Amino acid sequence: MYKRGGVWWTNVRYGDKRIQKSLETGDKKLARAIEAKIKIELAEGKFFDKPVGQNKTFKDMMEKFMKEHTPKVSVNTQKSYLVSSKHLLSYFNDSKLTAITPKMISDYKILRYNEGVKSSTINRERVLLSKAFNLAMKEWEWIKDNPVCKVPKEKENKRDRWLSEDEEKRLLENSPQWLRDIIIFDLHTGLRQDELLSLQWGRVNLFNKTIIIQETKSGKPRTIPLLETALTILTEKAKVRNLKNDLVFLSNAMTKIDCHNLIRALHTAMGKAGIQDLHFHDLRHTFATRLAQRGYDIGKISMLLGHYNISMTQRYTHHNIESLRDGMQVLEKSGYNLATVEENKNVSNV
The missing domain is CATH 1.10.150.130 (Tyrosine recombinase, N-terminal domain)
Structure with missing residues (x-):
């Protein structure tokens, strides 16, 4: 390897050929790395392709x-x-x-x-x-x-945080109505923050009880079914609908809610409720966790969240001790427990 005009060159032999080539850099360390790659390509027959x-x-x-x-x-x-x-x-x-x-x-x-x-x-x-x-x-x-x-x-x-039912109650009690609506709606739909703030009435179907999320992180639209709690919020919001921007969730100025104002309001409510270390995204986390704890199919949870694959969803799903205990009840129902074992022993000894 040698330098010419401030640029490093390589001079290597390949069979009966000698290859001279500019490495197009004045950095000696980088030049050596490029030269090493050229030698590998020559050995693998890839250099001329x-x-x-x-x-x-x-x-x-x-x-x-x-x-x-x-x-x-x-x-x-x-x-x-x-x-x-x-x-x-x-x-x-x-x-x-x-x-x-x-x-x-x-x-x-x-x-x-x-x-x-x-x-x-x-x-x-x-x-x-x-x-x-x-x-x-x-x-x-x-x-x-x-x-x-x-x-x-x-x-x-990875964050391992979701909202307990007691925390939810305290948070809602200390939130203004507009923030309370957003929190409840997100806990029942699992939307990302920007998906919720950008939701428009054109994507809402109150008759079919669905919303369509068009601008998603994955680039693929998804349809989310709505239950009564979320529908009630939308019905109330429809009474003050702004035809100019068509947004569902509006600020006092009837414009899109600023994400920074949303986070500030959430932190204020958290402080009043005595809740620490909660991000807005944790509401989505809570939505997925509660569904999983109630035995909802993880594949369906993945579809609701708009994930590429189930592995992305698994980190959102957690089980508290009671949900695990409920799941283990199948062992009791199988009829094979300590009581029946003792009974069988007594019968066999008669």
Whole structure:
């Protein structure tokens, strides 16, 4: 490996051929990584089979991804992508896609850790990175492999919080009416915060007792059946319906409720009720947990939550000791318990 004009070059032999190639970087450490990859490709016979995007940069990929893919996802996901992409671009930016290795991605993760970033944030950035590389590989045919696949996710401390019935009672008692309606409705539908605040009357069918959530995190609409509690709230809301914006849940100014105002109001109610460590998303968590505790099929819970697969739903489902005790009653009903064992012993000894 040698330097020419401030850029590192490699000079390697392949059979009876000598290959001279610019590594397109002035960073010696990065140049060695690229040279090592070239040697591996030569050994595997892949070097001369280059994809059409061999000159595409990371910046090219992210610009195309953000332009073509983000309109298909929810507003909140778009915001998340925008934040994550800024950090990724500041690191990879003009790097050639074909030069980005799993080690480079691991080094990026280490850098983010050193900046004090949480595992959950790093995992979100990894997800975005993987999605972009998958599109570049499968649809755009710019690259042959996704380097993110070889970089594991970080372990996260998952939240294990849902609302007890006593906490619900205290929270509702200390909430203003508009917040009380939102809390009750979410506990009976399991909507994400933005799904609830963006719900429009055009998606509500009071006759069929359903709502359709169109702008979802997964990009796929879902229909949620409504029971009497949720229907009662919608019936009352319909009396003050605003035809200008068609939103179901409105602020005092008859506009969309600001998410920051919602969280502030929730925290105020929590303080009055003596409740700690509760996020709005935990209401959705509570919805799923209560269904699971009552024996509702996890596949159906997954459909109601709009999850990609059941494994995503399992972390939302928990069982309290009484629900576990109820489930074990099947052992008593089977007729095989200590009492019947003792009776059988006595009979056999007669």
